[in-house]
Amino acid sequence: MTNPPLDFHPALRVVHWLMAVMVLAMLFIGVGMVSTTGPLYPVLLALHRPVGIAILVLVLIRLPLRLATGAPPLPDDLSPLEKRIAKGSHGLLYLAMIGVPLIGWAMLSAGGYPVQVTKALILPPIMPHDLTLYAFLREAHTIIALLFFALILAHISAALMHGLIRRDGVFRSMTTGHRRAAPAIEPEPVIETEDVDAGEASASIPPPPEPSDLR
Amino acid sequence: MSSDNRVPLGPVALIGAIVLILIAGFAWAAGWIGGQRISGGDITAALDYNGGSHPGYRRAHAKGLCFAGTFAANGAGAQLSLASAFRSGSYPVIGRFSVGGGNPLATDGRNVFHSMALILTTPDGQQWRMAMDHTPIFPVADVASFVALQRATKPDPKTGKPDPAVMKPFLSAHPEVEAFQDYTARAVLPNSFANATYYSINAFRFSTGDAASLVRWQFDPETPLAGLNKAHLDQLPRDYLFREMIARTAKAPSRWHLQLVVANPGDVTDRATMAWAGPHRMVDAGTLTVTSVSPEETGACRDLNFDPTILPRGIGISDDPLLAARSKTYSSSFTRRAREGAGPSAAGQDMAKERGQ
Numbered sequence: 001m002t003n004p005p006l007d008f009h010p011a012l013r014v015v016h017w018l019m020a021v022m023v024l025a026m027l028f029i030g031v032g033m034v035s036t037t038g039p040l041y042p043v044l045l046a047l048h049r050p051v052g053i054a055i056l057v058l059v060l061i062r063l064p065l066r067l068a069t070g071a072p073p074l075p076d077d078l079s080p081l082e083k084r085i086a087k088g089s090h091g092l093l094y095l096a097m098i099g100v101p102l103i104g105w106a107m108l109s110a111g112g113y114p115v116q117v118t119k120a121l122i123l124p125p126i127m128p129h130d131l132t133l134y135a136f137l138r139e140a141h142t143i144i145a146l147l148f149f150a151l152i153l154a155h156i157s158a159a160l161m162h163g164l165i166r167r168d169g170v171f172r173s174m175t176t177g178h179r180r181a182a183p184a185i186e187p188e189p190v191i192e193t194e195d196v197d198a199g200e201a202s203a204s205i206p207p208p209p210e211p212s213d214l215r
Numbered sequence: 216m217s218s219d220n221r222v223p224l225g226p227v228a229l230i231g232a233i234v235l236i237l238i239a240g241f242a243w244a245a246g247w248i249g250g251q252r253i254s255g256g257d258i259t260a261a262l263d264y265n266g267g268s269h270p271g272y273r274r275a276h277a278k279g280l281c282f283a284g285t286f287a288a289n290g291a292g293a294q295l296s297l298a299s300a301f302r303s304g305s306y307p308v309i310g311r312f313s314v315g316g317g318n319p320l321a322t323d324g325r326n327v328f329h330s331m332a333l334i335l336t337t338p339d340g341q342q343w344r345m346a347m348d349h350t351p352i353f354p355v356a357d358v359a360s361f362v363a364l365q366r367a368t369k370p371d372p373k374t375g376k377p378d379p380a381v382m383k384p385f386l387s388a389h390p391e392v393e394a395f396q397d398y399t400a401r402a403v404l405p406n407s408f409a410n411a412t413y414y415s416i417n418a419f420r421f422s423t424g425d426a427a428s429l430v431r432w433q434f435d436p437e438t439p440l441a442g443l444n445k446a447h448l449d450q451l452p453r454d455y456l457f458r459e460m461i462a463r464t465a466k467a468p469s470r471w472h473l474q475l476v477v478a479n480p481g482d483v484t485d486r487a488t489m490a491w492a493g494p495h496r497m498v499d500a501g502t503l504t505v506t507s508v509s510p511e512e513t514g515a516c517r518d519l520n521f522d523p524t525i526l527p528r529g530i531g532i533s534d535d536p537l538l539a540a541r542s543k544t545y546s547s548s549f550t551r552r553a554r555e556g557a558g559p560s561a562a563g564q565d566m567a568k569e570r571g572q
Contacts, residue, residue: 028244035246037540119528122340135553164226
């Protein structure tokens with residue numbers, strides 16, 4: 001097949017929505033936990049690290065999958081600038097998904113903390129114990145996370161614009177996907193009594209669609 | 216195609232509403248809008264208000280001395296917790312002695328917390344961080360009261376004591392502080408870091424995997440307790456306790472026994488203001504030996520956060536709300552001083568002076 005795909009690979013779509021929930025939850029957990037000295041603080045902190053590392057693992061699976069399976073082309077009626085913004089913002093989203101958890105890990109390392117993901121799982125440090133470095137990474141973790149949230153808001157707005165206003169298939173390429181056009185152009189089944197392969201042939205031809213079946 | 220230039224109002228409003236809801240939810244989660252919340256910054260600000268601003272230092276227990284040693288576990292602690300620190304063996308410890316307050320150059324002649332913090336590391340990479348005081352109880356039980364305490368006990372620059380006009384209404388609103396005041400008035404103020412008993416303050420949840428119990432612990436010194444003369448604290452040299460510990464450790468190590476104290480059914484386990492009275496099941500889990508001390512400039516303790524909620528497997532936090540508050544506040548203090556850059560320590564100054572002579 002030389003035609004580019006109309007949709008993102010189904011596996012990629014599953015990971016996208018899984019990570020969408022995790023990343024949004026993570027941003028809320030993050031700003032929530034640093035805001036309070038109440039009993040929620042240790043609860044949120046105990047969620048923050050395992051979810052953060054899970055996001056890092058998932059994006060490291062997702063990025064090669066995305067590079068291998070490609071992306072559907074953007075609609076032709078987008079201006080070159082809009083296309084560049086779309087591509088650039090997706091690059092930044094990937095960068096944030098990798099960068100924010102990595103900075104979190106590096107920050108704990110530089111602060112001399114055990115990188116305790118769960119009670120049983122402790123990751124090795126990835127930075128030397130250095131408070132100046134810790135202070136820098138701690139700040140970066142917050143600032144990049146806030147910019148990440150802003151980028152996600154722009155991403156959601158753009159996705160909904162494609163889905164609700166432009167209706168150009170971009171939104172569908174990451175959700176349900178495009179309908180297989182097959183049944184409409186399939187020839188009417190011709191009944192050839194002498195065809196010895198009739199059994200096999202009829203199995204490959206879908207039954208004529210019911211009028212109500214718009215799946 | 217999208218040749219129709221008219222913007223459909225419905226979808227645009229919907230998109231706008233979704234984005235606004237997300238922003239509002241985020242702002243609420245972050246505490247920027249909505250109800251009152253006490254942040255780590257609020258507590259560090261209260262500590263700064265009480266003890267003055269000392270950038271680069273811990274917001275509390277600013278005056279300290281690093282130590283190193285070992286913890287020799289005898290295996291008995293395994294009755295209560297599966298923590299690897301309780302398996303028979305010897306594990307490295309780094310820690311810090313300190314006195315209460317935010318002034319890193321304050322005099323030791325004050326009736327304040329004498330404290331020991333430490334990090335016990337086992338070969339599996341698990342850490343047990345502790346921050347303990349020489350009093351078995353804490354003056355207040357919750358975060359809001361702690362902030363109020365810092366505001367009420369700010370020393371008057373003229374008298375060096377809290378302003379009675381502020382202190383009186385605070386005490387009548389916080390009768391729980393009386394137990395702590397009585398204790399510190401009555402109790403011996405140790406004349407050395409080496410002969411003080413250090414208490415966990417809060418209760419923690421110990422688990423063997425099968426059974427859980429609530430435990431407070433204390434480090435009981437082998438060195439016999441002797442007290443400072445509380446009537447003449449003002450005559451004590453500024454760094455008396457620190458110099459004494461440096462001189463003592465140069466001659467011989469100091470030892471403590473880690474006693475695990477298991478809560479009785481009636482004990483209050485979520486309020487650090489309440490002492491546990493009467494006989495308790497005690498488990499001697501092993502011996503801490505402090506073999507060397509060094510000023511923060513050269514020791515390993517300065518750039519670490521002795522967050523008492525960093526616990527190994529088999530030990531967890533209890534329902535005591537102070538634990539969450541301590542964890543967050545220590546973290547806020549740590550991040551602030553990391554940004555500010557460390558300053559010289561009192562013990563470091565003393566040692567430099569002695570070397571210069």
